[in-house]
Amino acid sequence: MLPDQVLSQLKAIVGPQHVLLESEDLQRFGVDRTTLWQANPCAVVLPSAVTMVQKIIRLANDCNLAVVPSGGRTGLSGGAVASDGELIIALDRINTVIDFNAIDRAVTVGAGMITADLQAFAAKHDLLYPVDFAAAGSSQIGGNIATNAGGINVIRYGMTRDWVIGLKVVTGAGDILDLNQGLLKNNTGYDFRHLFIGSEGTLGLICEATLQLTRPQADTTVMVLGIETFAAIVEVLEVFKTKIELTAFEFFSQAALDKVIKRQGHSAPFATQAPFYALIEFETRTQVTSVALALFEQCAAQGWVLDGVVSQSLAQTRALWRLREDISETLWHWQPYKNDISVRVSKMSDFLAEVDQLVAARYPDFEIVWYGHIGDGNLHLNILKPEDLPQTEFFERCGIVSLEIGELLARYGGSISAEHGVGLLKKSLLPYSRSPVEIALMRSIKKTFDPKSILNPGKVFDALV
Ligand code: S2G
Ligand code: ZN
Numbered sequence: 001m002l003p004d005q006v007l008s009q010l011k012a013i014v015g016p017q018h019v020l021l022e023s024e025d026l027q028r029f030g031v032d033r034t035t036l037w038q039a040n041p042c043a044v045v046l047p048s049a050v051t052m053v054q055k056i057i058r059l060a061n062d063c064n065l066a067v068v069p070s071g072g073r074t075g076l077s078g079g080a081v082a083s084d085g086e087l088i089i090a091l092d093r094i095n096t097v098i099d100f101n102a103i104d105r106a107v108t109v110g111a112g113m114i115t116a117d118l119q120a121f122a123a124k125h126d127l128l129y130p131v132d133f134a135a136a137g138s139s140q141i142g143g144n145i146a147t148n149a150g151g152i153n154v155i156r157y158g159m160t161r162d163w164v165i166g167l168k169v170v171t172g173a174g175d176i177l178d179l180n181q182g183l184l185k186n187n188t189g190y191d192f193r194h195l196f197i198g199s200e201g202t203l204g205l206i207c208e209a210t211l212q213l214t215r216p217q218a219d220t221t222v223m224v225l226g227i228e229t230f231a232a233i234v235e236v237l238e239v240f241k242t243k244i245e246l247t248a249f250e251f252f253s254q255a256a257l258d259k260v261i262k263r264q265g266h267s268a269p270f271a272t273q274a275p276f277y278a279l280i281e282f283e284t285r286t287q288v289t290s291v292a293l294a295l296f297e298q299c300a301a302q303g304w305v306l307d308g309v310v311s312q313s314l315a316q317t318r319a320l321w322r323l324r325e326d327i328s329e330t331l332w333h334w335q336p337y338k339n340d341i342s343v344r345v346s347k348m349s350d351f352l353a354e355v356d357q358l359v360a361a362r363y364p365d366f367e368i369v370w371y372g373h374i375g376d377g378n379l380h381l382n383i384l385k386p387e388d389l390p391q392t393e394f395f396e397r398c399g400i401v402s403l404e405i406g407e408l409l410a411r412y413g414g415s416i417s418a419e420h421g422v423g424l425l426k427k428s429l430l431p432y433s434r435s436p437v438e439i440a441l442m443r444s445i446k447k448t449f450d451p452k453s454i455l456n457p458g459k460v461f462d463a464l465v
Contacts, residue, residue, distance in 0.1 A: 002042045002087070006063055010045050010087075013055045018093070020044040029090055030082045032075035034425060035335060036395065041068065041082035048093040050168055050176060050207040056089060057205065057454075058174040066457045069201035071111065071143025074135035076338060077423030079147060079200045079459055086457070091142050094207055097121060106165060106182050108210040111142025118211065127213040130157035134325045142206040148198035150419035152325070155375035156247045157214075159419070161197045166210030169196050172203060172450020182210040195445065200421050201456040202463075203449040218283040220247055222320045223292060225299070225308040226274030227251075230352040232304035233276055233374055237345070239295050240280055241375070244288055248281035249375030256327045256371045263330050266322055272307035276370070279324045281317075327371050334384035335391055336369070337398035341409055342378040342418035351412050355381070355405060362401045378418040381405075399428075406432030422460045430461060 002010075011019050020029070021043050030039025042065075047053050060067050068082040070090040082088050095112035105127055109118055115129075115136040122129040131144065133151030143149075145167070149160045157163075166182040179193040180186055196203055227233050233251050240246060253276055260266055269277065282288055289310070299305040311317040343351045359368055363383055372380035385394045406416055406429045416422075416429040430439065443464045446453065453463040 001085075002065075003063070006059065006065065007043070009059055010043065010056065013052050013059070014045050014047050018046040018048075020046070029070050029073070029088045032073040032078060032080040032423075033332075034076065034078045034081065034423075035391070037078060037081045037083040037424065039082060040085060041088045042085045044070070044088040044090055046090050046093045050094070050170065053089060053094075053170045053205055053207050054174055054176055056087075057170050057172065060087060060454050061172075061174055061452050064452060064454065066454050067205075068456055069142070069146065069205045071140035071146070072114065072135065072138045073143075074139040075143065075147060075423060076340070076420040077417065077425040079421050079423035079456070080143070081424060084458075089205060091140060091205070091207065095140070098208060099210075100125065104182060105213045106210055107213060108166065108182070108208060109141055110208055111140060111145070111206045113141045115139045115141060115144055122213045123216065125213075126216060128216045129163065129211060129213055130217070131160050131163060134328050141209055141211070145197050145206050145209055146199060146201050147421040148419070150373065150376065150378065152248050152250060152373065154373060154378075155249055156245065161194065163212050164193060164197055164209055165212050166208075167193050167196055167206060168208035169204040169206050172446075172452070172455040177204070180210075195449075198421070200423060200459050202446055202459055203455065205455075217247065218285070219314065220281050220317060221284045221289055221292070222311040222317045223278075223280045223296065223308060224269040224320050224323065225278045225280065225296065226270065226272050226306040227276040227278055228304060228306060229275065230356055231349050232299075232302075233278055234345075234349045234352070235302070235304050236278055236299050237375055239299055240292070243291055243295060244282050246280060246282055246375060248279065250279040250324045250372070251374045252277050252279070252324055252327055252371035253369060255367065255369045256331075257323060259369070260323055260326050260330050263333065264322070264326050266319070266326070269309045269320060269323060270307045274306045277323075278374075279320065281321075324371070327369070328380075331369060331382050331384065334367075335394075336382035336384050337395055337402075338420070339381040339383075339402060339405060340372075340378070340418050340420040341381065341405065341414060341416060342376065343409070343412045343414035345375070345377045347412050347414075348374065348377055351408070351414065352379075354408055355379075358404060358408060359383075359401070362404065363398075366398075373419075376418070377414075402429060409433065424459060427459075427461060
């Protein structure tokens with residue numbers, strides 16, 4: 001419960017109507033997509049300017065009040081969970097276009113801007129903001145940056161980190177930093193921008209961001225291929241990657257396709273059933289499409305591909321994408337335990353063989369769904385919760401196997417969290433991907449930017465006391 005004196009100061013900073021105390025609001029703002037923690041914030045405040053954020057952070061320092069930054073709350077690792085009386089600072093009201101320059105092809109926006117609104121703004125100016133993923137319709141740019149969101153176009157356009165050319169943040173100490181200011185070249189010491197990108201709200205609150213935009217992508221063609229084995233997917237990736245500039249190379253298993261067809265009413269891409277499917281996307285240019293068809297024949301001759309389809313229209317391209325993009329939303333019905341893991345693409349074949357064997361052996365009675373961005377070395381392994389098994393018991397059993405997956409990742413130099421962040425959910429697995437020295441250095445960096453450890457306490461790692 002907030003002391004009255006603090007509450008009145010918060011109301012004075014943001015206006016009484018922007019301090020939320022109703023249970024419904026506390027529940028709505030207090031969690032992300034995870035379902036393991038009970039929302040229990042003390043209040044939600046919605047500032048409309050960076051200077052308000054600064055005042056709130058300084059007040060929080062004065063009264064040792066923990067703060068959780070909140071964006072679109074589409075996170076999957078508990079990074080935006082407020083379960084221990086923290087004050088939520090929601091960036092929803094800092095959500096406009098602040099500056100746009102066509103010469104720089106750069107736009108500065110409030111952190112609370114919805115990703116899809118930024119994509120639409122870029123398109124309106126015949127430009128492209130190329131980071132895209134299923135949650136773009138409700139995620140916010142600030143949260144995308146705080147978790148360095150990836151998505152379906154990383155193979156061609158990279159991660160969110162690659163498009164941030166300026167950040168205005170309020171540090172945990174209450175200082176406003178205006179980082180890099182949209183410069184393409186700026187070699188003046190440590191680039192703090194890259195500390196805040198992916199920091200999951202533990203070093204400062206991202207309030208404004210300057211994003212680089214690029215030329216719009218031509219219409220694309222999508223091929224979906226039915227593939228015999230995990231190993232064959234990597235072979236097909238290599239064949240296509242060497243001959244065509246891909247804009248996406250995704251994969252999903254038959255189990256994923258079955259669920260999406262059944263629950264979303266989509267149609268199968270072709271009559272043949274296959275253990276796996278690759279979704280391959282490239283810009284539509286006649287010679288490229290004929291090269292792609294020749295590569296398809298080559299892969300079929302190798303016995304890697306069982307069947308395939310090439311989109312002939314924008315509608316068909318979109319319909320084929322739905323088979324991949326609707327997987328995540330569809331699986332929520334089964335409250336899945338999610339592993340979001342990655343290894344270098346060159347190690348993918350061997351890793352897949354080992355992790356597939358491990359998972360099949362350790363989860364004999366659970367349904368396993370594979371999908372993800374195999375072109376980036378990123379796998380989403382979802383274990384579906386049996387109807388009659390309580391979630392806590394299910395997550396405990398899955399958590400034990402995740403330790404073994406962590407061991408395997410450590411051996412392959414892989415990541416226990418490729419794109420979804422660490423938050424609360426993956427914290428125990430961090431040592432499989434980061435050394436003790438690295439974790440100690442992260443703690444000291446946090447001490448520098450957030451000396452009283454008020455920002456997002458308990459997320460990613462436990463701060464120095
Ligand atoms: C994807 C979306 C989140 C999830 O579909 O690529 O990153 O459910 C995921 O895994
Ligand atoms: Zn993903």
